Amino acid sequence: MGLDVQFTFDCADPAKLAAFWAEALDYRVQGPPDGFDSWEQALTAFGVPPERHNDASAVVDPEGAGPRLFFQRVPEPKRVKNRVHLDVRAAPGLTGDARMAALEEAADRLVARGASRVARHEPAPPLGAGHLIMTDPEGNEFCLD
Structure with a gap:
């Protein structure tokens, strides 16, 4: 079985950063689960309160070849230079x-x-x-x- 890789970014605004990286890499924001027209609809159905709807986002390569980028909200700001970029x-x-x-x-x-x-x-x-x-x-x- 082959391994898959995902890069995870800690951030303050997952939706904004996902939109930026989708543009930068010619990726697309990952769509909602099957059966839902939007993430808002899916998260509401899953019982996620509205204030938590921007806790995470992801972008994917439309060709399926590149790694997924995952963005998760964290409370603390970035403080130092990245060791990986x-x-x-x-x-x-x-x-x-x-x-x-x-x-x-x-x-x-x-x-x-x-x-x-x-x-x-x-x-x-x-x-x-x-x-x-x-x-x-x-x-x-x-x-x-």
Whole structure:
């Protein structure tokens, strides 16, 4: 039996962060269980009080190939730099100016969705292709590479 992997994010607003990462990765917010038209309808049927409807959310790869990302509400804010981060491959196969232009275009799109730019690292051949360091709307670091 093969193993499956899921990445879990602690956060303050699971729905908002799920929407951001769905956009960033070309994923989709995971739909409700069979028999329900919405998560609100499902959670209400399960007896979950309205104030807890945003306790969790998830996004999935529409092709079914990539890992699921799960977002769970926690009471404490993010305090330190992530020890693990996601690299979003926004310019596969590109080099030099074309690569950096593609990364900048992706960064602009994500900044409009609530991300922040942290740093730009220029190409430094032979090993450094260039990348951008970003944070999501709750301050989780990720790279556009």
